[in-house]
Amino acid sequence: MNTSEFRRRGKEMVDYVANYMEGIEGRQVYPDVEPGYLRPLIPDSAPQEPDTFEDIINDIEKIIMPGAASPACTELETVMMDWLGKMLELPKAFLTEKAGEGGGVIQGSASEATLVALLAARTKVIHRLQAASPELTQAAIMEKLVAYSSDQAHSSVERAGLIGGVKLKAIPSDGNFAMRASALQEALKRDRAAGLIPFFVVATLGTTTCCSFDNLLEVGPICNKEDMWLHVDAAYAGSAFICPEFRHLLNGVEFADSFNFNPHKWLLVNFDCSAMWVKKRSDLTGAFRLDPTYLKHSHQDSGLITDYRHWQIPLGRRFRSLKMWFVFRMYGVKGLQAYIRKHVQLSHEFESLVLQDPRFEICAEVTLGLVCFRLKGSNKVNEALLQRINSAKKIHLVPCHLREKFVLRFAICSRTVESAHVQWAWEHIKELAADVLRAERE
Numbered sequence: 001m002n003t004s005e006f007r008r009r010g011k012e013m014v015d016y017v018a019n020y021m022e023g024i025e026g027r028q029v030y031p032d033v034e035p036g037y038l039r040p041l042i043p044d045s046a047p048q049e050p051d052t053f054e055d056i057i058n059d060i061e062k063i064i065m066p067g068a069a070s071p072a073c074t075e076l077e078t079v080m081m082d083w084l085g086k087m088l089e090l091p092k093a094f095l096t097e098k099a100g101e102g103g104g105v106i107q108g109s110a111s112e113a114t115l116v117a118l119l120a121a122r123t124k125v126i127h128r129l130q131a132a133s134p135e136l137t138q139a140a141i142m143e144k145l146v147a148y149s150s151d152q153a154h155s156s157v158e159r160a161g162l163i164g165g166v167k168l169k170a171i172p173s174d175g176n177f178a179m180r181a182s183a184l185q186e187a188l189k190r191d192r193a194a195g196l197i198p199f200f201v202v203a204t205l206g207t208t209t210c211c212s213f214d215n216l217l218e219v220g221p222i223c224n225k226e227d228m229w230l231h232v233d234a235a236y237a238g239s240a241f242i243c244p245e246f247r248h249l250l251n252g253v254e255f256a257d258s259f260n261f262n263p264h265k266w267l268l269v270n271f272d273c274s275a276m277w278v279k280k281r282s283d284l285t286g287a288f289r290l291d292p293t294y295l296k297h298s299h300q301d302s303g304l305i306t307d308y309r310h311w312q313i314p315l316g317r318r319f320r321s322l323k324m325w326f327v328f329r330m331y332g333v334k335g336l337q338a339y340i341r342k343h344v345q346l347s348h349e350f351e352s353l354v355l356q357d358p359r360f361e362i363c364a365e366v367t368l369g370l371v372c373f374r375l376k377g378s379n380k381v382n383e384a385l386l387q388r389i390n391s392a393k394k395i396h397l398v399p400c401h402l403r404e405k406f407v408l409r410f411a412i413c414s415r416t417v418e419s420a421h422v423q424w425a426w427e428h429i430k431e432l433a434a435d436v437l438r439a440e441r442e
Contacts, residue, residue, distance in 0.1 A: 001053075001330070009053060016057075033067045038075035044097065046083040051329040064322070077106055077321035078306055084263070084275055084324070087242045087333055091254045094277040096306075104277040105284075105311040106320045110235035111156035113260035113276040116284065116312060118147060118164045118200055121229030121257070123287035125199040142166065146191050147200035150179035150214055152207040154233070167196070177210055177364065177402065179203060181218035188226060200229045203256075205249060206237025209400040210364035210372045210407070213237070213249055220255025232259040235274075239266035240344070240368050243337050249367070257283070266343070266369070267336060268415065269327050273320050285310040343369040343412040346422050350410055353426045359433065363402055369412040372402065375433060379406035381440055388432045395425050 001009065041063045064072045081104025082097050096103040107113045126141050142165060149157045151170040161168030169191070171183045188198050201223050203214040216232065223230035232253055238261020240246040253259055260276040263269040278284055285307075309315045331339070351366045354373045363372040374382045383406055386399055397408050410425070 012057075031067050031071070033071065035071055036075070037067060038063065038072060039079055039097075042079060044079075044082070045086050046328040047332045048334050050332040050335055053330065056326060056329050073317075073319045073321070074306055074308060076319075076325060077308065078103065080321040080324040080328070081105065081275060081277065083328060085277060087336075088238070088250065089241075089247055090259070090277060093254075093279045094259065101281065102277060102279045103281045103306065104275060105308055106317075106324075107260070107274040107276050107312060108272045109156075109274050110154070110233055110260055110262055111159065112313065113258070113274055114157055114202060114231060114233060115160040115163055116276070117229065117231040117258040117260075117278075118160045118166070120278075120283045120287040121147075121200045121231075122164055122166060124229065124283055125197065127286075129197070141197065144195060144197045145199050146196045147202070148184060148187060148198065149202040150177075150204055150207070152177050152179075152209055152212055153202055153204050154208050154235070157202045157204075157233070166200070173212070173214075177207060177212035179214040179219060181215065181222055184219055184222055188222075198226060198228055200231070202231050202233055205232060205234035206240075206368065208236070210402055210409075211237060211367055211370040212364065213367070216250075216252025216255065218252075220252045224255055229258070230256045232256045234259070234261040236262065236265050236370075237368055238275075239263065240340050242267075242333065243340055246340075246368070263324065263327075266340065266413070267327070268331065268339065269323055273324065281306075281311065339415075343417070346412045346417060346419060347371050347410075349419060350412070350422050350426060353423075357430065359437070363405060363407045371410040372400070372407045373410065374405065374407050375437070379404075381436060382406045382408060384439070385429075385433055385436045388436060389429060392428070392432065394428055 042059075064076065066072075067075065078096050082095050085095050085104060092098065093100060094102045094104065107116065122142075122145065125145065126138055129141055130136050130138075145166040147161055147164075147166055147168045148171055149168065150173050152173050153170070158168055169187060171179050171187055174180050174183070184201070191198055201219065203216055203219050205213050205216070207213075220230060222228075234241070234250070237249065241250045241261075257280070258276060258278045260274060262274045264271040264273040308317060328336070347366055347369045350371050351362060351373075354360045354362055354371065359375055360373055361376050363374055366372075375385055382399075386397060386408055389395060389397055389408075397410060400407050400409055412422070414421075
């Protein structure tokens, strides 16, 4: 949609809202539709090719508004999470459509999803241990619980441990900045010998620092064997898994108890939209379910509906699945794949430019849309380069530390980015690098 069409469609939407407000007294307060009405009305998977805007708007009135805001809000979310799960080729255990035990939910962020998974895992292990040893108190168990993640995991994982009141230990990553089975097993052996209770592991697919991938195929079987909850955090990289050539990066997800990524990061869905799936939804509802009188309703024990308030921390929620529906239909799966592929191609273009300049080095494998690079030399000179880049306010780079090295990160993330922008950014970086190196010599 170009800016001209955006203006036209925006005005149409204002008219739609205004017409709704003018005619609101003629609408029923409570919908006529019954639970389960929506799924038969829409396809069971996302379209490969784009739909027209007119078709989508017509479907809003025909399919969504009869059940607005409930049950349409809930049921569209369930179907959209199945659509997205199929786009990723997730194991069927994570989907809802065949009345399985799993399902998807839209959280606000990957931080929230990690915390929800940790709290569910904590409740599950406490119940299991108390069932085996009724004399154990929750406090006695809590002080021995320990969770694990790679030393490259996002700081939100550490925060989840702080909020959840459990110890979180960092597993040293290998030369490719990935968590491996051997290092995890060492930590488990040491902690079990100390009387601790390992219960939760976070594996990261596409770390924030350098987009490295923990080895799920190694870590997953260990978690299953040791009866530990495995949560897979693919906040950024997960969007790429809709492309067959990148799907192998998700291999091993079948061992996970929960999986999360953010369509609001790289799949054109506006913030906030963090997609989370679980194999057993009862693990979530068992941790968060409370039913005061003012929240009860006639269908809650029917088995026909999903009460997402039991899947998350807040009770209230927005109609976030509607924007997923628009994006998936406006682009089609092929359009979204093309968008991802273009960004990956541009990141490799930037990588090749860096490699052609002997003053610079690439610091981690370029897999998706992130390039980690630096000037050969001291951390001080790279800190000076970053300061000049960000002070110039033409482009913005966020740094990281990879082991002892201060590293610059070039991320392809704009919807409208083109090769010309990448070329211009590189020329800008080279010019500022020359200034930094000249100043250092003087």
